[in-house]
Each structure stands twice: as C-alpha cells, then as structure tokens.
Amino acid sequence: MYSSANTFLGGRQSRLDHLRALSFTYYTRRMLVDLTLEFQGLVPVTVAFIDRLLGCSKHCWLGERLLQAFDEYLLPKLKIDYRLESYFLVFERIAENDTIPPVGLLELLTKFMIILVDKHGPDTGLKSWSHGSKVLGICRTMLMHHHSSRLFLGLSRLLTFTCLYFPDLEVRDDARIYLRMLICVPGRKLRHILNIGEQLPGISPSPHSSSFFSVQSPRLSRDLKKSRNISSYIHFERVVPLLVKHSWSLSLSSLGIDGNKPGYLEGIWDNELTSEQTELDSSTIIQLSSETERIDQPQEPLRVMDSKISEIVRILRMHFSSIPDFRHMPGLKIRISCTLRFKSEPFNRIWGVDLPANGLDGVDALPAIYATVLKYSSSAPYGSIPSYHIPFLLGEPPENNNFFSGTNCLDIVPVENGSGEEESFKAPVMIELEPQEPTPGLVDVFIETNAENGQIISGQLQSITVGIEDMFLKAIVPDDVGGDAVPGYYADLFSALWEACGTTCSTGRETFPLKGGKGISAINGTRSVKLLEVPATSLIQAVERYLAPFVVSVNDEPLVNIVRERGIISDIIWKDLTSDSAHDVTALDTSFDSGPLYLKYTDDEHEQATHSHTSNKNIGFFHILIFLPPRFHLLFQMEVCDLSTLVRIRTDHWPCLAYIDDYLEALFFA
Structure with missing residues (x-):
C-alpha cells in the first residue's frame, strides 16, 4: 500500500514537472517572439541564447x-522593408535546422x-547589393542543410526572379550559379561543392560567406601529360549520324582581281557601288550553265516585259528580301545536336579522383x-562558333556492373522527357x-x-564532321505569308527557282536585293541528273524519312494516293496532273521525253546505240525545295517509276x- 502510494505520487510529480516544462517553454517562446518582434536590438542576444x-x-x-516558434509565429508578423535585415541572424539559424520546413x-x-x-x-545601389548578397547567403545555407527536393520549388522561384530582375550584376550572377547547381547537381555533390572552400588547406573562409565567390580558388597547374589522350575516355559524339562523311570539301579560290576576297563572297555585292566598280566586279562573275562560260563585259539588267517572267521575278524578289545579308547582319544558323x-x-585512374566510400552508393x-x-x-x-x-x-x-539495382539510386538524377x-x-x-558557304567540313572540339x-x-576531343545534309534548311517564309498560304508559297517558289536555274531562263541577269537593303545577289543556275535503280516503295520510304520537311508538292494520282495514305508528309500541294489540262512548268523537264524512261549508251567500238528499258510505268513526281545557307538553293524533281527513279x-x-x-x-541504298 505504501509503495503504491509512492509510485502514484512519483508519477504525479513527473507529470507536473512535464507540464511545468511545457508551460515554461510556451511562455518563454511567446516572450522571446514578442520581444524580438518589438525590439530588434535583442536579436543577437536571442540568437546567442538559442545557440547555447x-x-x-x-x-x-x-x-x-524555439526556432520552430520563430518560424511559425515570428515570420508571418515581420514587416517587409529594409529593417528586415536585422532578423537575418534568426533566418540563418532557421535555414540551418533541417527539422523546420523552408517554405515560410x-x-x-x-x-x-x-x-x-x-x-x-x-x-x-550599395544597400541593394548588401541585402541581396545576404539573402543568397541564407539560400546557400539552405542548400547545405536541406534536401534539394524540399527546396526546389520555392528556391528556384526566388533564384529565377533574382537572375531576371535584381539590379546588381554580382547578385544576379551568383543567383544564376546557385540556380544552375540546384537544377543540375545532385544533393550530396552539391553540398560537397559548397563546403569545398572550407576544406582547402591554407585558405581561410571569407567572413562574407554570402557570395558564391567568397573563397579564393587554388591555383592548380594543368597536367599536360594527363590531358593528351582525354578523347579516349571523354567522348563527344553526334546524336544523328551522317549518311555521308565527306573526307574532302571543294573550295573555290578567288578568281577576281582581288585575290584576298573569299570565294564564297563572289556573286553578292553592295548596290551602292559606283559604275566603274560594278563593271569591274561584273567582269569576274561566272555564269554557270550546261557549258560554263565567263562574261567579260557587264550587261544592263534585263527589263522584263513578259507576264510569266515578271511573276517569277516578283516571287524571287520577295524570297530574297527575306534572306539576311551575312556581311552586314547575323546570318542563318544551322544546329548540330551532340x-x-x-x-x-x-577517369578516376588517370586523374586520381578518390571519393569517400562511407555511405556513398548509386550516383x-x-x-x-x-x-x-x-x-x-x-x-x-x-563564321564564329x-x-x-x-x-x-x-x-x-x-x-558489367549492377549499378541500377538499388531502388533509389536515380532519384536525384534529372531525367528529361522519359529518357x-x-x-x-x-x-x-x-x-x-553560321555557314558562309554550304560546304562540308570538320569542327575541332576543345574541352x-x-x-x-x-x-x-x-x-x-574528337572532331565533329559536318556534312552537306547538315546544311539543309527550309526556305524562309516572308512575314506577310502565313497560315494556309505557306504550302502554295513554297510550290510557287519551287517553280520560280526551277525556271530561274534553267539554262534557257531569261532571269539570269536580274539582281535581287537581300534583307537589310545593302546587298544584292543574282542566280547563276546549273543542273544535273541522277538515275536511282530503286523500287518506288523504297524511294517513298527514304523521302519520308529524310526529306519530308522539304517536299513542297506531290504530282500525279498514283503517287499522291500512296503518299497521302501513309500520312507522314502533310501541309503540301497535291496535284493530279492527269486531270489538269494546264500542266505546271515544273511538271516535267522538256529535255526528257515523257512516258517510259530510256537511257542511251554509246559503244565506242561499234558506234551502235542501245536502249535500256528501265521502267514501264511512271507513278508521279516529288518536288523538293532545300535552302542552303547563306543564300543558295537545291531543287529535286523526282520522277518516280515502278523500278527506278x-x-x-x-x-x-x-x-x-x-x-x-x-x-x-x-x-536510297543505305
């Protein structure tokens, strides 16, 4: 009985002590919050008490x-103005405590x-820099003591706003670095980077730890021996391999009087030149046709009177006026994904990177x-790359390592779009x-x-090969052409360029102003032909896979029906020439007979001609328009037959x- 009473009294006393402790804690934190809110000078004293x-x-x-009480009761009551800096010591302690959610x-x-x-x-200016740097210092403290997943949404918004709008350049740059690290670097490695300044021997941390650049970087020399063969383990590769890797490129030397003028600048000149300069430059322009000949004397621009030629010139002028003159303004760019x-x-063996093994797994x-x-x-x-x-x-x-066997080994690695x-x-x-001439080449890469x-x-690193297919771009659409009118514009542009590049065209001496109003250019066309011994099905598949963005029209009912049903090529002009009495000028080159295709071969010994019947049915035409920067064009007219094209x-x-x-x-033969 006596022992039971003592046990009861002892339990009651412990509960009373616990209640007194809770009551003391409640009143203490309310008192500290109220005093800190009313008297800003007590903030250092309060922080020192919490530290003890x-x-x-x-x-x-x-x-x-107490820190949780400050986060819950103090932060919502603070007035947001310049005096908020007085509470930064409290903010630092809240940021260091990983038990307090950082949202508030x-x-x-x-x-x-x-x-x-x-x-x-x-x-x-100075006040903005000081306050902004201290805010970033608090953000740095959060990154060192909290998981990135808890911080990502709120901290990314804060850093993004700072990058875009904060008036001080140094603060913007520091915020941009923090944002990059938050997005790209996993949590443990991020904390390792932020702590590296304190671990460097002989370097003491700066008292202004708010800046990312507060710690001086050690001066480490480059080891040239280790860097000799880095391409054997650091790989730089194209995403899409080239169909053809040209180990050579055709480079034209300057044929004019000015030997220092690059070959790719010929054929484009300023329209402010004097008459004497125009005569001098015109004498060096090469007119290319089936038989290459040089024009020794300048000729006056053609005064076009024919309505058909006038329409062609109008379309070409509208097109060339959208092409930037790369000599006076940024030119067109091509992009190669790698x-x-x-x-x-x-990498670890050569550079001696020893990571601590304790508690590390996965990434x-x-x-x-x-x-x-x-x-x-x-x-x-x-150009400049x-x-x-x-x-x-x-x-x-x-x-051969079961690296991904862990369940959470990839939780902190960003994976985009289901990669x-x-x-x-x-x-x-x-x-x-920014090509100044559409030619293949090599790009040397240094890391x-x-x-x-x-x-x-x-x-x-490994050099990247640039192929002729990398130069393929869609033709520029003028600003006043849009929506449903684009396919028709491309078809008309193909017809105009096809006519202008012909050897019998009457627009050869016409000049076309480029975008910017300073440069003018002319069209010097040439043509060729290529026979492909491939069935129609293989050709259609190859066109859909590699050339679909550049197809401007499909002609004739059999081919139109086949391509339409496959549904890969769209937003083009579909023409059924069998029901159209007025054939398009580009429907068939007049230098070739219609109907079945025959090729003539000459036997030098017997001087006898034989004919090889290569196809028995024509099913239609592909018209393909490719723009080659900075201002050139490549046109394909594919006459598709059952067994050849x-x-x-x-x-x-x-x-x-x-x-x-x-x-x-x-x-077609890959």
Missing part, C-alpha cells in the same frame, strides 16, 4: 522548439527581394566534372554554325573542365553537286 541551447545535449530540443522562410525572402527591386534607385559523356573508371559514388566549357574551331567557312557551357556531368557507371537511364550520364550539346579534387582538365537536280550553287551524288546513293 542547441550546443547542449540536454536542452537541444528546447532550442529547436523562402516566401518571406522572395517578397523581400521583390521589395528591393521595386525600391531600387540611385541612392540604394552529346558529351565520360567513362568513370579511366554519389560516381565521379563528376564541373563548369565544363567546350570551344570550337574550324577551317571551313562557318560560340562556345558551350555544361555546369555538371556525372561519369558513366562501370560496365532512359543511360541518357542521364550524357550532356546534350548544341553546335551553332576545359574541373574535377572534384580541383584539378583543371583540358585537351582536344530519275532525279533531276537544279541549283544556283554548282559546287554542291560534288556531294549530292554520294548523298542520294547513301539515301
């Missing part, structure tokens, strides 16, 4: 409760940054490269070229990047014919 509680193992829970603090800091942007003026990847095992056990810069150069006329930057890239896991696991270790890269241990890696080719840039035969053969 957090440093004590017995009272650590009380310090966390991020919303408050975002509103504060908006106020800084709105109130910025000539007298607030990928960058590297193998983990040889955390793989090496990474940071702040990668890819630079390009080429001897081909591709901009460099490409990759903030972060993980190495590929070792082969597979292998794509997570490839960085997409885009090469932008400069950083390993996790601070070593600088640099060297040359005759490709009639016309172009205003005859050197491209040197590559078209190989391309057509690879297109």
Whole structure:
C-alpha cells in the first residue's frame, strides 16, 4: 500500500514537472517572439541564447522548439522593408535546422527581394547589393542543410526572379550559379561543392560567406601529360549520324582581281557601288550553265516585259528580301545536336579522383566534372562558333556492373522527357554554325573542365564532321505569308527557282536585293541528273524519312494516293496532273521525253546505240525545295517509276553537286 502510494505520487510529480516544462517553454517562446518582434536590438542576444541551447545535449530540443516558434509565429508578423535585415541572424539559424520546413522562410525572402527591386534607385545601389548578397547567403545555407527536393520549388522561384530582375550584376550572377547547381547537381555533390572552400588547406573562409565567390580558388597547374589522350575516355559524339562523311570539301579560290576576297563572297555585292566598280566586279562573275562560260563585259539588267517572267521575278524578289545579308547582319544558323559523356573508371585512374566510400552508393559514388566549357574551331567557312557551357556531368557507371539495382539510386538524377537511364550520364550539346558557304567540313572540339579534387582538365576531343545534309534548311517564309498560304508559297517558289536555274531562263541577269537593303545577289543556275535503280516503295520510304520537311508538292494520282495514305508528309500541294489540262512548268523537264524512261549508251567500238528499258510505268513526281545557307538553293524533281527513279537536280550553287551524288546513293541504298 505504501509503495503504491509512492509510485502514484512519483508519477504525479513527473507529470507536473512535464507540464511545468511545457508551460515554461510556451511562455518563454511567446516572450522571446514578442520581444524580438518589438525590439530588434535583442536579436543577437536571442540568437546567442538559442545557440547555447542547441550546443547542449540536454536542452537541444528546447532550442529547436524555439526556432520552430520563430518560424511559425515570428515570420508571418515581420514587416517587409529594409529593417528586415536585422532578423537575418534568426533566418540563418532557421535555414540551418533541417527539422523546420523552408517554405515560410523562402516566401518571406522572395517578397523581400521583390521589395528591393521595386525600391531600387540611385541612392540604394550599395544597400541593394548588401541585402541581396545576404539573402543568397541564407539560400546557400539552405542548400547545405536541406534536401534539394524540399527546396526546389520555392528556391528556384526566388533564384529565377533574382537572375531576371535584381539590379546588381554580382547578385544576379551568383543567383544564376546557385540556380544552375540546384537544377543540375545532385544533393550530396552539391553540398560537397559548397563546403569545398572550407576544406582547402591554407585558405581561410571569407567572413562574407554570402557570395558564391567568397573563397579564393587554388591555383592548380594543368597536367599536360594527363590531358593528351582525354578523347579516349571523354567522348563527344553526334546524336544523328551522317549518311555521308565527306573526307574532302571543294573550295573555290578567288578568281577576281582581288585575290584576298573569299570565294564564297563572289556573286553578292553592295548596290551602292559606283559604275566603274560594278563593271569591274561584273567582269569576274561566272555564269554557270550546261557549258560554263565567263562574261567579260557587264550587261544592263534585263527589263522584263513578259507576264510569266515578271511573276517569277516578283516571287524571287520577295524570297530574297527575306534572306539576311551575312556581311552586314547575323546570318542563318544551322544546329548540330551532340552529346558529351565520360567513362568513370579511366577517369578516376588517370586523374586520381578518390571519393569517400562511407555511405556513398548509386550516383554519389560516381565521379563528376564541373563548369565544363567546350570551344570550337574550324577551317571551313562557318563564321564564329560560340562556345558551350555544361555546369555538371556525372561519369558513366562501370560496365558489367549492377549499378541500377538499388531502388533509389536515380532519384536525384534529372531525367528529361522519359529518357532512359543511360541518357542521364550524357550532356546534350548544341553546335551553332553560321555557314558562309554550304560546304562540308570538320569542327575541332576543345574541352576545359574541373574535377572534384580541383584539378583543371583540358585537351582536344574528337572532331565533329559536318556534312552537306547538315546544311539543309527550309526556305524562309516572308512575314506577310502565313497560315494556309505557306504550302502554295513554297510550290510557287519551287517553280520560280526551277525556271530561274534553267539554262534557257531569261532571269539570269536580274539582281535581287537581300534583307537589310545593302546587298544584292543574282542566280547563276546549273543542273544535273541522277538515275536511282530503286523500287518506288523504297524511294517513298527514304523521302519520308529524310526529306519530308522539304517536299513542297506531290504530282500525279498514283503517287499522291500512296503518299497521302501513309500520312507522314502533310501541309503540301497535291496535284493530279492527269486531270489538269494546264500542266505546271515544273511538271516535267522538256529535255526528257515523257512516258517510259530510256537511257542511251554509246559503244565506242561499234558506234551502235542501245536502249535500256528501265521502267514501264511512271507513278508521279516529288518536288523538293532545300535552302542552303547563306543564300543558295537545291531543287529535286523526282520522277518516280515502278523500278527506278530519275532525279533531276537544279541549283544556283554548282559546287554542291560534288556531294549530292554520294548523298542520294547513301539515301536510297543505305
């Protein structure tokens, strides 16, 4: 009985002590919140008190409760103005505690940054920089103590707003770096990057830790021996392989008096030239036709009177007025999609990247490269090629390794648009070229990047081959042509260019102003022919796979029905020439007989001609219009038969014919 009473009294006493502790905690935190809210000078004292509680193992829970109270009761009551800086010490402690959700603090800091942007003026420049840098310091603290998934939505909004609108350049740049790291770098490696300044020997952290650049980088020398063969384990590749890899390119030397003038500038000149300069330049222009001849004397521009030729010239003038003159303004660009990847095992072996093995699995056990810069150069006329930057890239896991056996090993690796696991270790890269002549060539690739241990890696990677097919673009549509009128415009443009590139065309001496009003150009056409011994089904499949964006019209009922039913080619002109009494000028080249196709071969010994019957039925025509930057065109008229196809080719840039035969053969015989 006595022992039971003691037990009851002891339990009652413990409950009373617990209630007193809770009551003390409640009133203490309410008092601290109210005092801190009313007297800003008490913030350092309050923070020091909380630090002492957090440093004590017995009272650590009380310090966390007080921080939670500040997050719950203090933050919503704070007035957002310049005096908010007084509470940054409290914000730092809240950001360091991973038991407190960061949503409330991020919303408050975002509103504060908006106020800084709105109130910025000539007298607030230094104040804006100071406040903005301290806000980014709090963001850095969050990145070091919270999982990226908890921060991503709110922090990405805050950093994006800062990148776009904050008045100070340094703060914008730092916010952009944090945003890149938040998006690209997994959590553990991100915390490793942020802590690396404190781990470097002989370098003390700056007291202004809010800036990303607060810690001086060590000066590490480049190891040239290690960089010699980096292309054996760092791979730079095209996404779409070329059909034809030309190991050569046709380069035209300048044939005029001015030997320093590049060959690709011939045929384009300024319309402000004097009459003497015009005569001098005109004497060097080569008119290309079935028989190449040189015009020694200038001729006056043709005064077109015929209505048909007048309509052709009108269409061509409208088209050329949309083509930018690359000499005076940015020209048209082509883009080549590539990928960058590297193998983990040889990378670790050569560069000595030793990752701590404790507690690391999945992507955390793989090496990474940071702040990668890819630079390009080429001897081909591709203009200035901009460099490409990759903030972060993980190495590929070792082969024959059950790397993805873990259930959560890929949770922190961004995967875009349903890409597979292998794509997570490839960085997409885009090469932008501004061709000044449509010619194949090589682009040399140089890399400069950083390993996790601070070593600088640099060297040359595999060169990228640029093929003639990379030059294929759709023709520019003028601004006043849109919607349903585009297919008709392309068909009319094909007809006009087909006529202008013919040897008997009357527009050969006509000039066409380019966009910008300074340059003018002329059309010097030539033509060729290619016989493809492929069945109609194979040809249609190849056209749909590789040339569908450039098809402007399909003619004749059999071919129209076949292509329409397949549904791959659309938004073009469909013509049934069998029911059209007025045939289009491009329906069939007049230099070839209609009906079954015959080829004539000459026997030198017996001087006898034989005819080879190659097809017995014509099912229709493809009309294909390809724009070759900076201002040229390539036209295909494919006469499709059951067992063969005759490709009639016309172009205003005859050197491209040197590559078209190989391309057509690879297109249909691959």
